[in-house]
Amino acid sequence: MTAPVPPQQASGWQAELTLGFEARADKTVLGKRSQRGPLAVQRPFYPEGPVCHAYVLHPPGGVVGGDQLTLNATVAPAASALLTTPGATKFYRSNGQQASQQQHFRVTGGVLEWLPQENIFFPGGNSVLSTNIHLDAAxxxxxxxxxxxxxxxxxxxxxxxxxxxxxxxxxxxxxxxxDRLSIGGGQDLHGAAGLRQQPVIATLLATPAGRDTLAGVQPLCATPLAHGQAGVTLLHDVLVVRYLGASTAEAHHLFRHIWHHIRPLVTGRAAVTPRIWNT
Known part of the structure; x- marks a missing residue:
């Protein structure tokens, strides 16, 4: 069954959300927030005290051809923010126009965690995603x-x-x-140099990380998975975990397990699950 193209404005949604996190007194606050179009953030949550948890929302519920979504987030010195989404982002089949989603993160002496739900790309879609992360030394x-x-x-x-x-x-x-992934139809899903007929590909990045972090994650990736495979490596001080398989649920379960293990090593804090993940 072919999914219908949802109705949209002729030029698509032009949406931009800018967030700025700052350390004040004993916690991180959302000191700057501006939005244009249908991108928003719920009020901050503090399930672990000083760390600010925020949920990024896209009320239309899906992305179609012509949509241009931009998320900007900055984290100031001594601030700590965790961003996630309440559900999967769906990129519907296109009417010929291109849909784009850009994310720009800049962290200066603080901590940022970007832990969204999955992106689902419908057949016939035409999508461009770009994530740029700029970190200072600390x-x-x-x-x-x-x-x-x-x-x-x-x-x-x-x-x-x-x-x-x-x-x-x-x-x-x-x-x-x-990293760059280019898919131009079903042919790129096949072959040893492609995705080996697997529909789910996922990447986790964590920095700074060292050999101790790598050694702790290797057994988690070596454990046999029911629907895919995982691997981990260390590039400079960046821990890179890859998943290739057939289940977004399995990818989430693996990444959340790894996150619980590495968060104390990378950020100095024990993992506290965002409330939205339990709904």
């Missing part, structure tokens, strides 16, 4: 992105469509991790 970062190509639960593969996804992480303006 900044700390944990983030992940989980992409699901097609809708495997109902046996609907990403047989046609386009996806270009890129992630760039810099420390002190020096590139530490640059």
């Amino acid at each position: 900044a700390r970062y944990i983030g992940w992105e989980i992409h699901c190509l097609g809708r495997p639960v109902i046996h609907e593969p990403f047989a046609h469509g386009n996806l270009l996804s890129s992630t760039r992480l810099y420390r002190e303006r020096q590139p530490q991790f640059i």
